[in-house]
Amino acid sequence: DGGITQSPKYLFRKEGQNVTLSCEQNLNHDAMYWYRQDPGQGLRLIYYSQIVNDFQKGDIAEGYSVSREKKESFPLTVTSAQKNPTAFYLCASSMEGLGDTQYFGPGTRLTVL
Amino acid sequence: QKEVEQNSGPLSVPEGAIASLNCTYSDRGSQSFFWYRQYSGKSPELIMSIYSNGDKEDGRFTAQLNKASQYVSLLIRDSQPSDSATYLCAVKWTSYDKVIFGPGTSLSVIP
Numbered sequence: 245d246g247g248i249t250q251s252p253k254y255l256f257r258k259e260g261q262n263v264t265l266s267c268e269q270n271l272n273h274d275a276m277y278w279y280r281q282d283p284g285q286g287l288r289l290i291y292y293s294q295i296v297n298d299f300q301k302g303d304i305a306e307g308y309s310v311s312r313e314k315k316e317s318f319p320l321t322v323t324s325a326q327k328n329p330t331a332f333y334l335c336a337s338s339m340e341g342l343g344d345t346q347y348f349g350p351g352t353r354l355t356v357l
Numbered sequence: 358q359k360e361v362e363q364n365s366g367p368l369s370v371p372e373g374a375i376a377s378l379n380c381t382y383s384d385r386g387s388q389s390f391f392w393y394r395q396y397s398g399k400s401p402e403l404i405m406s407i408y409s410n411g412d413k414e415d416g417r418f419t420a421q422l423n424k425a426s427q428y429v430s431l432l433i434r435d436s437q438p439s440d441s442a443t444y445l446c447a448v449k450w451t452s453y454d455k456v457i458f459g460p461g462t463s464l465s466v467i468p
Contacts, residue, residue, distance in 0.1 A: 284365075286445065286460040287401075302455070334400055345391060346447075346456060348400040 246271045248349035250335050255354045257322070257329065265320045265352045267335035276318035277346065279334040280304060287334065293318055322354065330356045359383055361448050361459035369465045376433040378462050380446030383427070389449040390422060390429045395461065396442045404431070404444075436466045 248269045257263045269276065275294050279287040289302030293312040307326025312318055318337075322329045333352045338344040360383040370376045378392075389408055393401035407413045407420040407429065419432040429448075433440055446459040 287458040289455060292455070344389075345403060345406055347403065348393075351400045 248335060248337055248347060250333075250349040250352050252352060253350065255352055257354060257356050259356060260324045262321055262323050263354065265322065265333055265335075265354070267318045267320065267349060269316055269318075269335075269337045269349075271337055271339075271347070272315070273337035273339050273347075274315070275338045275340075275344070276312070277336040277338075278302075278308070278310065278318070278320045279336065281332045281334060290320065290333075329354055359448075359450060359453055359457050361446055361457045363444075363446055363459040363462045365460055366463040367465050368462055369467055370436050372436060372438060372466055372468050374436050376436045376440065376464055376466070378431040378433075378444050378446075378464065379428060380430065380448075380459055381428045382446075382448045382457075384450060385424070385427065386451050387424065387427075387448055388451040389456075390420070391447040391449075391456070392418075392420060392429075392431045393445040393447065394440075394442045395445060401445055433464075436464075438466045438468050440464060441466050 251266045277292045278290040288304050290308050291310040293299035299312050309321045335349040336346040338346045362381050391406045392404045394404050395401040405415050407422045413420045417434045421430045443461040443463050445461045447456050449456045
């Protein structure tokens with residue numbers, strides 16, 4: 245089955261720790277995205293990547309980092325510099341670059357203890 | 358500044374009625390429009406996309422686009438309790454390299 249997987253589903257972090265969220269897709273999509281969603285709010289773009297070894301900052305990139313070493317993988321690291329990281333993190337992918345229909349993974353819920 | 362606006366709701370409709378969800382956006386030159394459904398605690402799932410003025414139907418769902426008035430709407434016919442969710446509108450502008458999501462409208466279908 246083609247799709248997008250994210251792991252873990254739930255993640256707990258102590259203050260001051262870096263954590264990495266996994267996102268993998270087998271849809272052969274070129275573009276991948278990371279969004280953050282806070283309760284009762286819309287999606288905010290963190291980072292996006294159109295091709296391997298290239299990525300761009302979104303609207304709220306501070307305190308986050310990404311890599312795109314393989315077409316199917318786009319991991320997100322939430323660093324200790326992110327002051328309020330508790331949120332629902334969504335990974336998405338699309339074909340032929342930005343603007344095409346985005347399909348979402350199941351999400352990772354991160355809680356800072 | 359690209360913006361997408363939706364009434365946050367909650368919008369309540371009785372079972373079997375038509376639910377009408379509206380979305381307005383700034384700037385002309387828009388290209389692609391998307392409606393997503395998001396159940397509580399879950400990720401958004403695509404309902405439909407629309408690119409041209411007019412109506413596009415898919416089962417009980419109809420998307421209506423009016424570029425001159427800068428709005429896109431989603432009609433849900435014969436609403437079911439399982440349609441209770443938050444509906445996200447998303448817009449992609451031709452001259453802008455990102456998709457902008459609206460804040461979503463919460464829909465509650467009352468049995």
